[in-house]
Amino acid sequence: MQFEDLIDTQPLWLNEEGLSNEIVLSSRIRLARNLEGYRFPTRAREKELEDVSELVKDAVTKSPYFANGLSFKTKHLSQLDIEFVRERHLLSTKKRIVDCVVGKGEIVSVLINEEDHIRIQCLASGLNIKAVYPVIFKIDEILSSNLTYAFRNDFGYLTSCPTNVGTGMRVSCLLHLPGLVLTKEINKLLDDVMSRGFSVRGLYGEGSEIEGNFFQLSNQITLGIDEEEIATKTEKEIRNVIDLERETRDKLMREAGERVEDKIWRSYGILKNARMLSQEEFVNLSSAVRLGIGIGLIDNTYLKLLNYLLLYTAPAHLQKMKGKIMDADTRDIERANYVREVLKRT
Secondary structure, eight states, X not given: OOGGGGGGOOOGGGSSOSBTTTTEEEEEEEEEEOBTTSOOTTTOOHHHHHHHHHHHHXXXXXXXXXXXXXXXXXXXXXXXXXXXXXXXXXXXXXXXXXXXXXXXXGSXXXXXXXXXXXXXXXXXXXXXXXXXXXXXXXXXXXXXXXXXBOEETTTEEOOSSGGGTBXXXXXXXXXXXXXXXXXXXXXXXXXXXXXXXXXXXXXXBTTOOOOTTEEEEEEOOOSSSOHHHHHHHHHHHHHHHHHHXXXXXXHHHHHHHHHHHHHHHHHHXXXXXXXXXXXXXXXXXXXXXXXXXXXXXXXXXXXXXXXXXXXHTSHHHHHHHHTSOOOHHHHHHHHHHHHHHHHHTO
């Protein structure tokens, strides 16, 4: 697989399969690991980083999950390409030169020399933590049998950031919560989940803003608790949020059904007819249409289509797809053209 092939391939974790897919776009587990005897990436010299990269890539090739996959180094990419892989959730920061190894369908990936020497990531569509869990630990087992991790019995896995020490494990789901936002219950919910040891971020994780009613909920505690308990507690928390979102959607339809339907159909009409669409506008309008699918107002065959558009209308994807660099106004025109074209096919 070549880097340019990514633009023609939709990640499998956006295929709208999995439980509660009208609310949960994707599930993810990430493991942070470092190699014993090497300084953390933020302090290591270039030769150390090169040595770590070679060791980790050699170990990764021993995993069948990365057969016929893709490997690239961000220092060889343009700024557009770096933003492109960040939009695909393969990269969480643009600030460091890292290596990335990606498995088929982008279900699994390994970042080398980002914040830690190793960041293993596994994704699945919908609420699917139980499917992700065994896969990522099979990969971790293969890597650990070929590498020596920095580990202490009293602290667990040693990581660059103290908040990851212990298991080095983050479990998260990307949630669409328009009901809680429209009923103004979202702030109370966020306070509640954070008080129970969970964090909430935007569409692209740490440092990203909340937009389009998308929230990434993940565990915050990694020390003094084992991996299975983290996965179980996080899934339980997410199921509670799903139940609350469904309750608020029912409440909305009982108390303001006509207004909600009007908002949904107006949004759908704009998407089908607009001549200019900013990325923020598209995300917000498609959020309303996604709500319409969730409450049964619009055919659910649109769900996979909206997942696809959410990715391919992002600025770097749009430019890669069109094969040219565009200013903001040109992107808005091309985005509207593309959305109209895609929606006409349905």
